Amino acid sequence: MKITLEEVQATLQIAKLNEEDLNPTIHCLSFGENVSSADYCLMELDDTLCKHIEAGQSLVIRGDKDERAVLCSCDKTYDLRIANTSNLLLFVPGCKTPDQLPITQDRACVVHAEIWGFCNSYWEPRKQRPKLKKLKKLLMENPYAGVPLAGQEESKENRYTMQDLLERIQASEEEIKNHLVTIHACQIDGCWCGLDFDYEMKLLSHVTQLVDSESWSFNKVPLQTSLEELAPLEPREMIEHCLNCYGRRYTDKGEVFYALHEDKVCRGLALMLLQNAVKFNLKEFQEVWQQSVPEGMSTRLEQLKGVVLVDRASSPETISLLKVEDLPEDTLERFNLLFTLREKWTEEDITTYIQDLCGEKQTTGALLTKFARSSLQNGIKVFNSRRPVAT
């Protein structure tokens, strides 16, 4: 049943609205046929998401039955929540705003606009850090540990293609790709897998020992020669992978070289030394560590931020392994574990281990205020747990 102009004008008269004060276009709104039956919803967009959609790009929602749904663009991850409003939101495709209407028009006219849908809630994406811990866990199910011994076959199970990973990890593709580089994952026959730590250290040792024995500058490690010298020991792809993980590739006069990254190499060798000890005497460790790195490289404790814990309160001072990446992803669980390991933390020490928990616009200070209690010890501010913790 369509309303006529006369009916609308009658309504205006009853409402005591003066036609002279009004724009002559009148929208008659009615509910579309599919308003209650079609499956639709509203989603709020931030600037980045809006530009994505305007460029015609897609987004993906990822989640397991028992996980919170996550929205991913090609390079960002968002938490998805539902926001409710007490107001009614109607969406009208054919409705114009005053600036879109003709200003001068002699006669009044009626435009029929259909209300396509309505709701009182909408999806609200909130940017968040991607859940990548699962990625390392999956890739370490069957890590590569070198060429299998004679008579043994290498197991191809539990190795994942990029597509497999996208179906299991709640993160955007680019975030996943970046993390694969960070954790030194390698691709074998199209499938991704982790690198067994001892094997990785074996590769690194081969490289650093070669550098020393050939008296090369660690900034100019020739790829070709390295591959030739080390090929009898390990597959060429693995040697090259090791160089990619620990150095920067460049070309000089047509030849490929690697500049080994001092911090990465020192850190790797430190991890190797600390791997099997619960605690190490700090002074002894520092001596052995310096001796183990290639000629020309200097070891510094700062290189080990986020992977070791130094105990300066004990006598003698000790050092032990504590990797941020091994800690729980959940904030409360993380704090509980940290306070179980050590009762009181200085701000500097604990910040290293909670930095990655910060969401957008969140500071470590805010986290500490919420999850810890501060006090002064010997004039220094320290943090401890808000609840009794068994140490």
Add this chain to the structure above:
Amino acid sequence: MVQIVIRGSVDGCSPPQWLLVELQGEMVSRHNSGLAGNVMGDLLYTKEGVPVLIVGHHILYGKLVKLEKPFAVLRKHSGDSPDSYADDATQIPMETDHQGLTSTSYTVSALIKQKLIFKTRPKPIITNVPKKV
């Protein structure tokens, strides 16, 4: 795990822009016959651009506001029931080899960057005004 695609558009272009009308309260059809197909009311603008809404016996004054965060209108498509919405010939099922996963997907039907919000108390329209004596 499930992956559900939200397609930006069918043809790679920016989606159309719609207008949002925000009202306080609930909308109930007069004869309890459901809302679909029924007239809601008339929307007019004053010469100054103020939106006026006449719904039933009420008149509401509102204003045009630019949304701080735009909305996308998402339309859901379930894998099992073929949807005849526009040109969905390009719909690619998300999961082909996996069992037990639906090929649900969404398309962005429109973007909404502005709204007409009616926050003032509706004024009743009095139809019978006693004549002055």
